[in-house]
Amino acid sequence: MTIADGPALPKLIGERVKRREDPRLIQGQATYVDDIKLPGMLHLAFKRSDIAHGVIKSIDTSAAAEMEGVELVITGAELAEHLGPMPIGTPFPAPDHFSVATDKVRYVGEPVAVVVAEDRYLARDAADAIEVEYEELPAVVDPEVAMEPGSATLHEGFERNIAVESYWGGTGVNPETAQPEDDSAVDAAFEEADVLVTQRMLNQRLAPNAMEPRGVVAQYETGREYLTVWSATQNPHILRTLVAAMMGLGEHQVRAVAPEVGGGFGCKINIYGEEYVAAALSRLAGAPVKWIEDRTEAFLTTTHGRDLLGYIDLAAKSDGTITGLKARIIADIGAYEVLLTAMIPTLTGLMMNGVYRLPVVRHELTEVFTNKTPTDAYRGAGRPEGLYFLERAVDMLARELDMDPAEIRRKNFVPADEFPFATQSGLVYDSGNYEPCLDKALEVADWQGMLAERDAARAEGRIVGVGLSFYVEVCGLGPSAVVPTGGWEHSGVTVERGGKVTATTGASPHGQGNETTFAQMLADHFSIPLEDITILHGDTSVVKQGIGTFGSRSQAVGGAALISAAGKAGDKMKQFAAALMTDQEVSPEDLVFEDGRIQVEGAPEVSKTFAEVADFAYVPVPLPPGMEPGVSEESFFEPENNTYPFGCHISMVEIDRETGEPRLLKMVAVDDCGNVINPLIVDGQVHGGLAQGIGQAMFEEVVYDEDGQPVTASFMDYVMPRAADLPAFELDNTVTPTPVNPLGAKGVGEAGTIGSTPCVVNAAVDALAPFGVTHIEMPLRPERLWRLIQENGGQS
Amino acid sequence: MSEPVPITINVNGRKRSAMVEARLLLVHFLRESLNLTGTHVGCDTSQCGACTVLIDGHSAKSCTVFAVQADGAEVQTIEGLADGGELHPLQDGFWEEHGLQCGYCTPGMIMSAVNLLENNPAPSEAEIREGISGNLCRCTGYQHIVNAIQHAAERMAQS
Numbered sequence: 001m002t003i004a005d006g007p008a009l010p011k012l013i014g015e016r017v018k019r020r021e022d023p024r025l026i027q028g029q030a031t032y033v034d035d036i037k038l039p040g041m042l043h044l045a046f047k048r049s050d051i052a053h054g055v056i057k058s059i060d061t062s063a064a065a066e067m068e069g070v071e072l073v074i075t076g077a078e079l080a081e082h083l084g085p086m087p088i089g090t091p092f093p094a095p096d097h098f099s100v101a102t103d104k105v106r107y108v109g110e111p112v113a114v115v116v117a118e119d120r121y122l123a124r125d126a127a128d129a130i131e132v133e134y135e136e137l138p139a140v141v142d143p144e145v146a147m148e149p150g151s152a153t154l155h156e157g158f159e160r161n162i163a164v165e166s167y168w169g170g171t172g173v174n175p176e177t178a179q180p181e182d183d184s185a186v187d188a189a190f191e192e193a194d195v196l197v198t199q200r201m202l203n204q205r206l207a208p209n210a211m212e213p214r215g216v217v218a219q220y221e222t223g224r225e226y227l228t229v230w231s232a233t234q235n236p237h238i239l240r241t242l243v244a245a246m247m248g249l250g251e252h253q254v255r256a257v258a259p260e261v262g263g264g265f266g267c268k269i270n271i272y273g274e275e276y277v278a279a280a281l282s283r284l285a286g287a288p289v290k291w292i293e294d295r296t297e298a299f300l301t302t303t304h305g306r307d308l309l310g311y312i313d314l315a316a317k318s319d320g321t322i323t324g325l326k327a328r329i330i331a332d333i334g335a336y337e338v339l340l341t342a343m344i345p346t347l348t349g350l351m352m353n354g355v356y357r358l359p360v361v362r363h364e365l366t367e368v369f370t371n372k373t374p375t376d377a378y379r380g381a382g383r384p385e386g387l388y389f390l391e392r393a394v395d396m397l398a399r400e401l402d403m404d405p406a407e408i409r410r411k412n413f414v415p416a417d418e419f420p421f422a423t424q425s426g427l428v429y430d431s432g433n434y435e436p437c438l439d440k441a442l443e444v445a446d447w448q449g450m451l452a453e454r455d456a457a458r459a460e461g462r463i464v465g466v467g468l469s470f471y472v473e474v475c476g477l478g479p480s481a482v483v484p485t486g487g488w489e490h491s492g493v494t495v496e497r498g499g500k501v502t503a504t505t506g507a508s509p510h511g512q513g514n515e516t517t518f519a520q521m522l523a524d525h526f527s528i529p530l531e532d533i534t535i536l537h538g539d540t541s542v543v544k545q546g547i548g549t550f551g552s553r554s555q556a557v558g559g560a561a562l563i564s565a566a567g568k569a570g571d572k573m574k575q576f577a578a579a580l581m582t583d584q585e586v587s588p589e590d591l592v593f594e595d596g597r598i599q600v601e602g603a604p605e606v607s608k609t610f611a612e613v614a615d616f617a618y619v620p621v622p623l624p625p626g627m628e629p630g631v632s633e634e635s636f637f638e639p640e641n642n643t644y645p646f647g648c649h650i651s652m653v654e655i656d657r658e659t660g661e662p663r664l665l666k667m668v669a670v671d672d673c674g675n676v677i678n679p680l681i682v683d684g685q686v687h688g689g690l691a692q693g694i695g696q697a698m699f700e701e702v703v704y705d706e707d708g709q710p711v712t713a714s715f716m717d718y719v720m721p722r723a724a725d726l727p728a729f730e731l732d733n734t735v736t737p738t739p740v741n742p743l744g745a746k747g748v749g750e751a752g753t754i755g756s757t758p759c760v761v762n763a764a765v766d767a768l769a770p771f772g773v774t775h776i777e778m779p780l781r782p783e784r785l786w787r788l789i790q791e792n793g794g795q796s
Numbered sequence: 797m798s799e800p801v802p803i804t805i806n807v808n809g810r811k812r813s814a815m816v817e818a819r820l821l822l823v824h825f826l827r828e829s830l831n832l833t834g835t836h837v838g839c840d841t842s843q844c845g846a847c848t849v850l851i852d853g854h855s856a857k858s859c860t861v862f863a864v865q866a867d868g869a870e871v872q873t874i875e876g877l878a879d880g881g882e883l884h885p886l887q888d889g890f891w892e893e894h895g896l897q898c899g900y901c902t903p904g905m906i907m908s909a910v911n912l913l914e915n916n917p918a919p920s921e922a923e924i925r926e927g928i929s930g931n932l933c934r935c936t937g938y939q940h941i942v943n944a945i946q947h948a949a950e951r952m953a954q955s
Contacts, residue, residue: 025899028834262900511898715843
């Protein structure tokens, strides 16, 4: 019998463990897709449309093709012989969409031809030398105009440019028939209301702007008939499935790799035309090819987010009780439906119940094609839009009734004893306890003190306002019934010789820190040092199966799969350990992992080291009856429901009377994402989300002119939040675990973007309320605010 | 296309000579010719700072400098920052304070911060925020980056 020397191992779950990813990243040693070089690699450049809408009359590629070092020039029509229309991931009807336009262009930036050349600069020169002649068509820019009869249409078969129309209302959707029930109750609620709020609001179009642009390297091996694709993607397994289908290959012939990925924020979920084109042209050119997006291309062609117009009505009693909600949403989805385009705005209506008991809801959604870049997921993906509309409307109601914004929310909260709670939209909130979170936020922010500070500032002639929002969102996506790709996640756990552990996860990260949090979980599970664990991800030849990282699902679904696989591996380790201790008549059920040993609970003297048991597993002499050698287990985890984290955000905004420039003075976020594995990483997620949510409220907007020309196609025109634009955020949390996974973790990736946006706008409206302002469209541009001040003579 | 031009640049203490196209950007010389891929490209208008390196001790956006303009200069990149096996206090600060998530902006952010602390060894929070406002980060909301730079400043003051 041996008892391993060594210190007791601290439990790591819940600790602020610094990240294991960082040493390579802070020394410039990580490998992003643009860092990959293969022998004989060629470079792609795309010729892109510079008009929003038109018919391609001719493409002259001769000058490009004659350039020395240019291997291949191919037009969309020619490429269509090799690549069919691109697949989408939603069940909605969609027009054909080719990787490279074949006959018509529908947005500025849509590719029309591709160059393959020896050198990146040369490829660009050659693309510039391609001449394209168009017959221009009228650009469709305003989604409301697009729906009018007589407007130009983008796609045959989609009258009035309408892609999707949906409607539900009354006392909710009948889950049996999926049909709206009698909705006369909605009209009745609005007729009987003491007070109504009505507002048209725009949740403007944004550019996700991961700092790493998209990029792809493809290598088709002729003879072996095997394709490898490296791509800056959030979901290499989905990439493998779709690129295989597009190339006429089986999944067994494709390896997809997400190397180091420099941020995603939803825009790297979609599988893009460039990925298919790179694969096809590698096969055609007989060489590996690389394409790296530049930032202007990113603004033009990487999917945008948001762009929902809402007509929102609330009905309430004079005591602040909300009695009904009507929402008519128009989504400007751009020129095509890509992977999840049509699904994203449906999440808006689903989540517009917010944290409130709403007796009746009517929801109408119309998704409209325009001559703009297609939209898809952007951090929050549908939820920020819905919660923005709702939390602005509730704030307007509070102002109308002269109620405290915290108290009107408290009055309408779903009570803690009503969970699980079925919403009007058919969701079932897993768990929630909203009042303690509100109270904590009010305390952390010193809400009463903030009100006094605001009033004192106003007395000095300053323009200051405070804002509050309370959100609930949907994370841990989700059951396979609601995720088009399948909603499970996969993990593998192998105990290696020497007692080291290698684990794989299909939750392919791009900044989330899964290599750290997942290792923390395994370290605690097996009671072994963090250094003895490696987490592998992002390569479909290493990670057998997976879905990917989006919808705040890494922990809630990926982590649950990991723990499930670890449980199986642990069981087998205990069986091997018991077999090594036959003289002591130990049963596997009596054993626990403790400080690098497998021991009888409470009896460390009856133990084997984790390492010696692992060694035995690979040379099992004698092999215990009924067992196979080795310890390598895997699990698929299918969640029974989504998770519904929530939180309260509070802010203070000052607006310069002379210039209209807004300044965020204070930002408090109290979030509840259930159990937390690593608070340091959770803080980082919240910080980043807040910056993006504040960015939408204050700075960011994709703008097109009346001809469909993008006005904001660089960082010179599109305002990104910078360090000096933001205050130090104040964070706290409450913990309401979810019952839908064994970790009790809900997910936190998107929380910050959801609460902060309405919170900051609410504060700006409060600041300008003395000027008679009740709503301000985002972003809070100085010019817009200055005009609002001037319209009231500059005096409050 | 112009004739190749001879250049010699001292990169991370090592003399590197090459014949380059006059239009070759310094960042591409570093990344493509020298395989120093720690310096990243995040935009094409000098707004994001992912490509920040030190040229003769001053931070510069290497996407806005032609390689030929750096002829004869001393260039330091993220790969040259650690002293042997020991991390620079800023690298250490970014690790300790979770100053990075996806890591793409990080090398440029760290090189900007090197320059910032050389000019102002004990910056206030506001001065740090102003000092890194030429560098975009989409992941962190900057707060942990500010902490990281403060962490490094304190450590450098002690040593």
